[in-house]
Amino acid sequence: MRPATLLRCAALALLVSFLLAPQRFAPLFAPLTQYGAPPIYDQGNLLSLALAHLGTVCLAAAASTLLAVTLGILVTRESGREFLPLSRTLVNIGQTFPPVAVLAVTVPLVGFGERPTLIALFAYGLLPIFENTIVGLQTCPPAVLEAASGMGMSARQRLFKVELPLAMPLILEGVRLSLVINVGTATIGSTVAAKGLGEVIIAGLLSNNTAFILQGGLVTGLMAILLYDGMAAFERRLLRSVRIE
């Protein structure tokens, strides 16, 4: 086994064993607590929090991907070219508007819980996917596109048989970036009562319990790393199956 694979397996094992039996790690976190405070988060099940966290992130990423890729396709068509600057501005606002501010704006509209978090993550994750989709589609070799049309592919066939497969590596990279950024960003959802690992960190901040903060941070970080890695491996498999190296 290569060292990288070994490290990956170790990280996964660590994460899973901590989530399944966090109490076993109590001695490790005990030195970080004061006045006999609990060393392990005890106000909820860590495993279900982590799963809820992951679910929120994935759902938001799926929505971002759908919109960003569709938009990216539309603005790279001949007929949609003029909308490129406008779309780019909108997507950029999604990224520059701080997610916390998005929460503040959306809570009055949709209430507390998952929904405002999903909206914030969705907006925040659009940019990398959108930009990568555009670059991927715009950098298809002109001779290949001309050949595709010259062979008699309709615009639609050219898009699905040639352009998207060739842009796929970049699009997937955008999705991966977006996912990883949002694993961290999703922790803020807990400020508006969305279920997630932010709860653990916030509980730590409120009760001045460093152990909680560290646990929340570590689990989130490990999840981000493993997700990034897993996506990369998935991408390689997928690309091999459509034979783009």
Added chain:
Amino acid sequence: MITVENLSKVYDGTTVVDAVSMVIEKNTTTVIVGTSGSGKSTLLRMINRLVEPTGGRVLIEGRDTREEPAHLLRRRIGYAIQGHGLFPHRTVAENIGTVPQLLGWSAARIQARVEELLQVFQLDPKAYADAMPHELSGGQQQRVGVARALAAEPAVLLMDEPFGALDPIIRAKAQEDLLEIRRRFGTTIVLVTHDMDEAFHLGDRVAVMSGGRLLQYDRPARLLTQPADPFVARMTGMGDRAMRLLSLTTAGEAALPGRGSGPAVTASASLREALSELVWQGADSAQVVDADGTARGHLTLDAILRHGRPS
């Protein structure tokens, strides 16, 4: 037969193809030459409607090309370009099978056709059918590009500088392949090139373009002996026009009756090659023989030289 009528293309007020009319006969090779930017590619691409004409029309077998959707028209017309444009994510076999697949051929029929074409282009199907384009040499990629253009047995094949990027030896081979293809499949070929030797070697007719206008469209020999315009004469090369003319006739065509003496020249060799051989050997006559050595007649230096003059 392709009939081009008064075809024009205007981009932002600039006329890049200017009222071009020409008739391209079935089963012939027409070569379009001209300086860079003279509108050769634009003219070619208006035939398969990759570029929509601003004025005029194109008829193929008497049918206006605008009668059917452009992408359906293109499936009936082969198209090969410089830099081949092979799909990098598809195997050689899938690339060649592109148009048959679009036309809905059965898998078995596509496979049989792909293998046939690979063999025509001397690429062993076992070794190359499943290879990816990036695994091939430039010359092989180019051949696959031409094979792909021919896959659905189009009656018309359009080629835009198809051999531009090939070295001279591979290029000569590709040109022979093309002549062979025309004999074999009876394809009508329209080819754009910058290379006058290629134009004279391949073209039954040559079209000379300048500034979007078709200056002359004629048999190669007539371009040399009766250029319609000083530009045509410059384009075809004043310096070696006698040699060019000699290269258009074969020794077999020019052979005189009787055995004669001197070095043997094959009947398929051009008079240019025959002359070169006589100069080289210091002889003033040659025997003309078939590939298998049977005598076909003879040639004298005088007889050869007469063919290099406008008559």
